[in-house]
Amino acid sequence: MVDILVDSMKDTIRVVPVIFLLFLFVDFFMLKVNKENRLVDKLSKYDIVGGGLLGIIPQCGIPVGFAKLYANGYITLGMLFAIFFSSSDEAFIIIGAHPDQIGFVVKLIAVKVLIGIAVGYIISAVIKEKRNRIKGCGVDCTCPKCAKDRNIFINSVIHTLKISLFLLLTVFLLSLGLERIGEEGLGTLLGKNTFMQPIYAALIGAIPSCMSSVVLAEGYLQGAVGLGALISGLCANTGYGILVVLKELPFKKALKIILILLTISIAIGEIIFVVGG
Template sequence: MFDLFVDALVDTAKMLPWLFVFYVAIEFIEFKFGGKIREKIKTAGKAGPLVGAALGSVPQCGFSVISTALYTQRLITTGTLLAVYLSTSDEAIPIILAQPDKVGVLLPLLTVKIIIGVVAGYSIDLVGGRLSNAYMESEICAALEDGHLPGEDSDEKGCCGHSCGAEKPPFREIIIHPLVHTLKIFVFLFGVTLLLNFLIFKIGEENLHGLLLGNSIWQPVIVALVGLIPNCAASLAVTQIFLSGGIGFGAAVAGLSASAGLGILVLVKENRNLKDTLRIIGILYAASVISGIVIQYFYK
């Protein structure tokens, strides 16, 4: 048992320097470009799902939260919000980049998730027949005349409670916050790795593979449910299990597409229409599962 602990600790510790560097970069992006990204989404109009999917793929802390806030203010469409949710990968990108031998899966993963986000986003808006209905046009036009948009002065926060879009990020925020975030992810990652090692030791790799439905086309149904958990641990677990060979590419896509991070929590809390909230979560899960099953079937 002690050997399992040491192996998990060593494997996870190797990622620490990489994770810290990537989280510093993410923090800088968030402070430097968070406001600009928010404005791009607000003013995207009919291009909302395309812009949302593209920008959602940027590894920016709390972007799904910001998009959810814009949706609850009715500044973006349902399709745009879902495009952001589906393309967002939460902690997946840093975890993959922290393992150089696995980097080859990153581009296909991001590309597929952006495509899913764009297709699902436009489909939802078009099927609803109200591509621009979520926009409060008179309010936006009046705000543009004043030189700003609704919600621009609101105290919007990133995933860990810090402000986004600052011109000059404080040294403490650009270093201390990534360091704290890295340590939190390290603890989650260590826990997942130790659990996987323990399960393989206890029940065997073949049996574990069977419990996860092998490479069955139904595997995405289960993994997408894990992805819906509104916590970074969900995307972290899906990514790590995928990189270790426990689930297929289609299942990983399903889990990471459903993983909208804390955006789901904000939606449940702030959206006054419970039926609308449940509809969005249902569509997110269905789009993730269907995409994952299709990919799992064709991608061997």
């Protein structure tokens, strides 16, 4: 077990600098390029397409912020789903920290954006609803809470430490599982190469935490999670966005959104599994 822990620490430490630089770049980008929320404000005006593109930004605050905007009546349900399905926060960074996976990450981002936009338009066409009454902060809000300054370097260090610790635990548990029960046993446990895995992955992804995407990303890198399950889980992953939906919307409406999110995520995962993922 000690050897597994040491190896897990080595694997984690190797990607920590890359993860930190990526987080620092994202924070710098959001602070400078998105100054006074110009980028987010501009993309939000493009509704569903803008929502799909916003998901490219690997930051769990995007689904959370726009879930709040939906509850406040600023965006459509279609745009909310486009953002939920296209975003994957830390997953892009965790996988992208491995140089040999850069090409895959680019393809994954493109697929997720296309899925988000497609789902957004389908939802808008199928579910007709009146825009909620505008009642809270908007995209360009400058109130003290929304415009709070932050030190991007310290923020990136803290975020990197949190992710790295969770990543270490994930790598250790996956490696321990492979050591104790073998790859076949771990595959059986996770439903690998069966139609059940996208279901398990979607349920894991739906857990309201930015860390669930870390589990899915590392599981894929370790070979324990298939492509269909990875996409299923990442489609269902909204960080803490689901909590905002549950908190801000009537329970029946929130439950409907969650069920639609899970159903479509699982369906997409199963299709990819059947096709060959």
